[in-house]
Amino acid sequence: MDNQKQEAAAAFKAFMLKTSTKSNLNLYDHLARLLTKVMDERPPNAVDVIEDLSFRVKRELLPDFQSTLRDLSLSTVAQLLAEQQRLLFSRVDERGEQDEELIESPLPNVNEISFFLEQAGVALGGREEMQRIFLALKQLVDSQPLQRCRLWGKVMGTESHYIVAEAEYREGDEEEEQSPEEAPENEERDADVDDEKEGAEEGIALLPQSTYKPPPAAPKEANGTGVNKYVYYVCTEPGLPWVKLPPVTPAQINAARHIRKFFTGRLDALICSYPPFPGHEANYLRAQIARISAGTQVSPQGFYQFREEEEEEEPDAPRNSYEQNPDFEGAPIPKMAESMSNWVHHVQHILKQGRCTWVNLAAKPEEELDEDGEAEEKEEEPDEPDPEVGPPLLTPLSEDKEIRDTPPWSAKMSSTLNPQYAVAVLRSNLWPGAHAYACGKRFENIYAGWGLKCAGGFYMPSLPPAPQSEYPSGPEITEALDPSLEEEQTLKATLELQQAAQEELESLEGDEDEDD
Amino acid sequence: MCVLFLRLFFVKTTRSLSLCSKSAQSLLRLITARGHGARAKNKEPMDSNTLYYSLDLVSGSGHALNGEQRAALQTSLVLLKKNYKFNRVMFWGKILGIKEDYFIAQGKGHDELKDKQFLYSFNCMEWHLLPPADDAMVGEVSRAAKGRFMGDPSHEYTDYPLKREGDEATEAVELIKVTEERRLAVTVHLIDEEVSVVPRGAFNRTHLGLMNNNRCFEGLSHAEAGKLENFLHFAKPKKLKKKLIQEQADLDPSIDFLDPLSDDVPKGQWSLQLENASSVCVLRSLLWMGLTFYHVPMTPQHGYVYFGYGCKNLDLPFML
Numbered sequence: 001m002d003n004q005k006q007e008a009a010a011a012f013k014a015f016m017l018k019t020s021t022k023s024n025l026n027l028y029d030h031l032a033r034l035l036t037k038v039m040d041e042r043p044p045n046a047v048d049v050i051e052d053l054s055f056r057v058k059r060e061l062l063p064d065f066q067s068t069l070r071d072l073s074l075s076t077v078a079q080l081l082a083e084q085q086r087l088l089f090s091r092v093d094e095r096g097e098q099d100e101e102l103i104e105s106p107l108p109n110v111n112e113i114s115f116f117l118e119q120a121g122v123a124l125g126g127r128e129e130m131q132r133i134f135l136a137l138k139q140l141v142d143s144q145p146l147q148r149c150r151l152w153g154k155v156m157g158t159e160s161h162y163i164v165a166e167a168e169y170r171e172g173d174e175e176e177e178q179s180p181e182e183a184p185e186n187e188e189r190d191a192d193v194d195d196e197k198e199g200a201e202e203g204i205a206l207l208p209q210s211t212y213k214p215p216p217a218a219p220k221e222a223n224g225t226g227v228n229k230y231v232y233y234v235c236t237e238p239g240l241p242w243v244k245l246p247p248v249t250p251a252q253i254n255a256a257r258h259i260r261k262f263f264t265g266r267l268d269a270l271i272c273s274y275p276p277f278p279g280h281e282a283n284y285l286r287a288q289i290a291r292i293s294a295g296t297q298v299s300p301q302g303f304y305q306f307r308e309e310e311e312e313e314e315p316d317a318p319r320n321s322y323e324q325n326p327d328f329e330g331a332p333i334p335k336m337a338e339s340m341s342n343w344v345h346h347v348q349h350i351l352k353q354g355r356c357t358w359v360n361l362a363a364k365p366e367e368e369l370d371e372d373g374e375a376e377e378k379e380e381e382p383d384e385p386d387p388e389v390g391p392p393l394l395t396p397l398s399e400d401k402e403i404r405d406t407p408p409w410s411a412k413m414s415s416t417l418n419p420q421y422a423v424a425v426l427r428s429n430l431w432p433g434a435h436a437y438a439c440g441k442r443f444e445n446i447y448a449g450w451g452l453k454c455a456g457g458f459y460m461p462s463l464p465p466a467p468q469s470e471y472p473s474g475p476e477i478t479e480a481l482d483p484s485l486e487e488e489q490t491l492k493a494t495l496e497l498q499q500a501a502q503e504e505l506e507s508l509e510g511d512e513d514e515d516d
Numbered sequence: 517m518c519v520l521f522l523r524l525f526f527v528k529t530t531r532s533l534s535l536c537s538k539s540a541q542s543l544l545r546l547i548t549a550r551g552h553g554a555r556a557k558n559k560e561p562m563d564s565n566t567l568y569y570s571l572d573l574v575s576g577s578g579h580a581l582n583g584e585q586r587a588a589l590q591t592s593l594v595l596l597k598k599n600y601k602f603n604r605v606m607f608w609g610k611i612l613g614i615k616e617d618y619f620i621a622q623g624k625g626h627d628e629l630k631d632k633q634f635l636y637s638f639n640c641m642e643w644h645l646l647p648p649a650d651d652a653m654v655g656e657v658s659r660a661a662k663g664r665f666m667g668d669p670s671h672e673y674t675d676y677p678l679k680r681e682g683d684e685a686t687e688a689v690e691l692i693k694v695t696e697e698r699r700l701a702v703t704v705h706l707i708d709e710e711v712s713v714v715p716r717g718a719f720n721r722t723h724l725g726l727m728n729n730n731r732c733f734e735g736l737s738h739a740e741a742g743k744l745e746n747f748l749h750f751a752k753p754k755k756l757k758k759k760l761i762q763e764q765a766d767l768d769p770s771i772d773f774l775d776p777l778s779d780d781v782p783k784g785q786w787s788l789q790l791e792n793a794s795s796v797c798v799l800r801s802l803l804w805m806g807l808t809f810y811h812v813p814m815t816p817q818h819g820y821v822y823f824g825y826g827c828k829n830l831d832l833p834f835m836l
Contacts, residue, residue, distance in 0.1 A: 052731045059732075076738055078794035085793065123580035126572040126792055154578070158787040158802070161576070262802065262835045406664055410614050415584050416639065429614065429664065432825065433578055448578030450805065452835075459831040 025061070033057050085239035088135040106149040106167075107141045110134035113151060113444055119414040120425040120437045124154045124163070124448050129238070133163055136238035143242075144233075145170045152232065152293075153433075153447030155285065160265030162234040164289060164447075165242070169231065216361045218250040218353045226348060226356035227253065227290040234285065236265060243267060245286040250354025251278050256287035260459045263451055275462060288451045290350065296434035297347040297445050298397060298426065300336060303328050304346050306394070322346065322393060330441040336424035337413045340397040343426065343436070349390030358387045403430055403454065430454055561606040561622050561712075562819045564593040570819050571607075574808040576791050576798060579610065579823035585619070588640035593621060596635065596643055601625075608634065608708075609806075609822030611700065613667025620704055620822075634704050636669075644669075647698060649705035657702040660694040665826050669697040703826045711801040712750040713777065713809040715741075715818050719750075720770045730771075733816050741797040741813040744788060748774035755779050784836045802836075805829050 016028040034057050038046050043053070114130040117123060124130060133151065141149050144167065152164040221228045233242040259273040263281060271277040271284050305325040336342050348356040391399060400408040408430045414437075415422040428434035433449015471477065483491070562570045567589060571581060581589070589607055597605040602623035611618040618636045621643060625631035635643040647653075660675035675692040720730040740746045753775045759767075777786050777799075787800040799809040799820075806824020811817065829835075 049731065055732060076794070077790060078738070081794050118580060119582050121580055121582050121585075122578065123575035124578070125576045129576065129792060132793075156577070156787075156800075158784070160789060260831055260835050404663065407614060414582060417584060427612070459834055461834055 023058075025058070030054070030057065081237060081239065084237075085132065088132060088139060088239050105141060106146050107138055108150055110137060110151060112442075113446070116423055116437050116439060116442070116444065117435075117446060119423045120435060121414070122435045122446060122448055124446075132238035136163070136235060136242070137165055140165055140167070140233055140242050147171070151446070152289070153445075153449075155234075155263060155288070155447070155451040156449065157263035157265030160236040162236060162263070162265070162285060163238060165233045166230045166293075167233060168229075218355055218359055218361060220247060220249045221355050221357070223247060227294070227350060227354075229347075230293075232286060232289055234267070243282075245282055245289070246279075248283070248286045248290050249278070252283050252287040253290060253350060253354035254352075256284060256291065258462050260452060260461075274464070285451070291453070292431050292434060292447055292451070293347050294350045294356075296428045296431050296436070296447070297345065298343045298436050299346045299445075300328075300331050300438050300443055301342050301344045301394075301396065302331070303441075303443065304344070304394060328441060331438070333413065333422055333424045333439065334419060336438050337411045337422075340400070340409055340411065343397045343409075343438075344394045345391075345397065346394060348393055351388040351390050353388055356390070358389070360387065397426075400430075406454075561608045562821050564589070564597070564605045564607060566817070566819075567593075567607055570810065570817070571821070573792065573796050573810045573812070574798065574819075574821050577800065577806070577808045577823060579806075581610075585640050589619075592637070592641045592643065596621060596623065600633070600635075600645075602633075607821070608704070609824075611665055611703070611822070611826040612824065613665040616667030618665070618667070618700060622708075632708075634701065634708075636700060638667075646701040646704065649702045653698060654702050654706065656692055657694050657699045660692045661696075661699040661702075663827075665700070666696060669695065669700070671696040673699065700826070706828075707804050707807060707822055707826075709751050710749075711804045711807045713747050713799060713820055714750045714774070715811050716746045716748055716776070717771050718816070718818060719774075721773050722770075727773075735814045735816055736797070736811065738813045741811060742788070742790075743778075744786060745776045745778040747777045747786075747799060747809070747811075748772075749777065750774065782833055782836065785832060803829055803832055 013028065016031075017026050019026045034050075034054050037053055037057055038050075041053075043049055046053075110130060110133060114124075114127075124133065137149065137151060140146070146167045147170040148168040150166045152166040155162040155164060223231075228247040231247075232245045234245060235242045255273075255275055255277045258275050259271070259277060261271060261273055261284070263285060267280065267282040267285070269281040271279070271281060277284055302325055304322040307321050307323050331342055350356055351358055353359070397409055402408060406429050408428065410427045410429060412425045412427070413419055413422045414425055423437050423439045426436040426438075430453060431447070431449070432452075432454055434445070434447045436445045437443060568586065571586070593605045593607065596602070600623050603626055604624045606622045606624070608620040608622040611620065616638050618638065619640050621635045621637070623633045623635065625633075633648070634646040636646055637643045657673075661673040673694045673696070675694075715733075715736050717736070718730055718733045720728050722728060736746055751774075753773065755775050756773070780786065785801065785803045787802060789798050789800075790796065791798045795812065797811045797813055799811075801807040804822070804824065807820060807822045809818070809820035
């Protein structure tokens with residue numbers, strides 16, 4: 001009996017010792033290893049996790065097999081980025097200390113800003129990310145002759161983000177750049193004309209020329225004024241090079257008002273939309289930045305004041321320059337969080353025309369200031385259009401319009417438990433992501449969002465224009481019916497008859513002549 | 517040899533097929549019972565235990581909590597877990613209202629997918645239970661509630677039925693009234709249903725159909741984290757059974773029992789990026805703008821949070 005049992009046990013052990021054809025393991029050794037592991041590790045509820053442990057034991061054997069393969073060393077995105085970001089942490093020692101003493105650096109204190117942003121519940125990234133943004137801004141300030149620099153915010157895209165810096169050049173250092181976009185357009189037009197001329201020479205029938213003349217486009221605002229008051233630099237990751245955005249044209253602003261597209265994160269991406277957007281994503285981004293700035297850049301009332309000289313010159317003209325008020329004391333925080341009338345817009349409203357200052361397009365080109373050679377032929381119009389007027393600068397936010405029963409701003413205190421040291425926070429409901437905070441004399445505007453306006457309901461894409469009316473129908477363009485064979489024959493017969501009669505007449509006349 | 521191989525392959529495919537056809541039943545079982553002994557690592561919304569660093573990883577979306585709120589959450593979520601006898605408590609997100617913001621927490625019982633409850637709070641300390649959302653409620657809310665959240669749970673939305681010409685019976689139609697609390701419950705339910713995300717492999721299914729937290733999950737590799745098909749919807753699968761047999765053959769039935777994000781329509785409704793110096797993989801839903809998911813590749817850490825207005829982005833097809 002015992003013998004039998006022992007034999008059975010031995011047979012089973014032999015079965016367990018059979019090596020697998022696949023993995024070259026055997027069950028006996030595996031169980032031994034597994035139980036050793038359990039004894040070593042003593043996991044709680046060992047019976048529940050035994051499958052996992054068994055799997056792990058098997059996996060631990062695996063690397064031996066893999067070691068014969070060599071790992072493909074791929075330089076990952078992270079490594080490439082780290083190479084770029086390493087430069088942010090290099091100290092610039094060569095710069096003389098005099099420089100720093102002479103020119104006050106326009107670098108904003110991002111550490112302070114990020115502290116207040118955290119109070120306000122806004123973030124552009126983690127703490128380390130903010131530090132990198134700080135260093136990237138430092139890089140920008142060091143490399144460009146900037147008078148003023150501000151962290152504008154972050155615009156999110158589907159593939160990457162844009163970190164946006166708002167800057168102003170030092171006077172005199174402004175780069176005089178010819179707008180590179182208009183030149184190629186003209187060239188294209190010229191090329192078209194040339195083609196047509198060639199066609200005419202070769203004697204090919206020309207297509208009818210369109211007599212449609214587009215309505216005159218509003219000229220771009222000069223650098224340093226209106227929507228182009230500041231220049232904007234963007235980068236997708238701190239450490240990557242800053243790219244200057246091109247100045248914005250009124251046409252771009254108006255097109256951006258009609259479309260609703262996500263940013264991709266590539267500045268050269270095409271905007272596929274209706275109505276077509278004139279330009280690339282860089283232009284679209286710049287247009288949205290202009291719109292967001294105009295709508296949501298706010299400051300506590302009294303922080304800025306109008307320059308006084310201007311009032312004497314032209315009392316009627318809208319005042320568009322302001323300066324910091326040296327006597328500003330700072331408003332109490334609870335008041336700032338309570339009433340919208342304590343906040344004012346300090347960026348000019350963009351008119352329907354797509355500019356901040358209205359320009360009379362109906363006026364003769366001579367009267368216009370010479371603007372980038374946009375002097376197109378304009379026909380005189382008898383009635384002068386009414387100038388568009390926006391709300392003046394430094395208008396309180398309480399004057400802002402509601403969007404479909406939604407107030408345009410939500411105000412809050414950052415802390416309810418410690419209102420004494422809280423920060424007043426404003427959140428725009430019109431431009432989700434736009435925030436402003438104020439604390440004592442300090443305030444800042446920051447944007448962190450998708451760069452899209454709140455649609456307030458559903459977005460309705462604009463429809464294509466109605467088809468043009470048809471050419472009025474008349475006899476000269478109506479197609480006649482082809483005559484039938486009989487009709488042709490009768491016509492032929494009558495013609496022959498007429499001809500015969502005429503010949504007879506002529507011969508008679510000839511006879512008469514001869515008689516004379 | 518060749519014949520044998522083919523036969524083996526055939527057996528394998530038919531097995532996986534039969535498994536998938538049974539997936540409906542097993543799903544029911546999976547919903548009713550949860551794998552026992554699964555210890556919470558860090559999954560789904562932000563677990564209260566790891567909140568302090570996981571919030572930093574998703575802050576690239578523009579929203580954060582300030583120190584006061586974080587501290588309050590750390591205290592109140594512990595008490596919440598005790599008072600409601602939850603297994604786990606997670607911070608789910610924040611819905612931004614015009615006057616006030618709702619902070620949302622999620623409590624889970626023994627069942628991961630079914631036994632979950634949502635709570636809301638204004639100050640991160642006092643929590644109120646949200647009513648469970650059912651289909652009728654979803655219908656009511658989607659008809660009546662429009663626009664932004666007000667920040668007042670008793671605010672009432674009314675649905676004014678469209679008056680058609682010649683339709684005289686309109687007066688008899690009852691106006692549907694929905695309180696904001698109910699709307700909040702429905703919105704949170706829908707977001708959790710439609711766009712909650714887990715990385716592939718973080719959960720596995722046993723032969724009994726129970727869903728387990730996969731203890732062997734060591735995170736996606738950097739290459740895998742760059743592909744959308746390695747992220748799954750953490751909700752009852754809807755499209756899995758409709759896949760072609762050929763596509764189903766490659767699926768591992770113990771892991772691939774949830775819908776992958778790559779099957780979502782329209783394409784491009786997820787934005788997948790590497791952030792924080794390319795160390796964190798971040799997914800953002802463009803359909804429910806504000807939902808951010810993070811996963812640190814090569815570690816089991818993952819989670820999602822919602823910071824947004826609670827409005828579905830219906831303009832999405834125009835915006836891509």
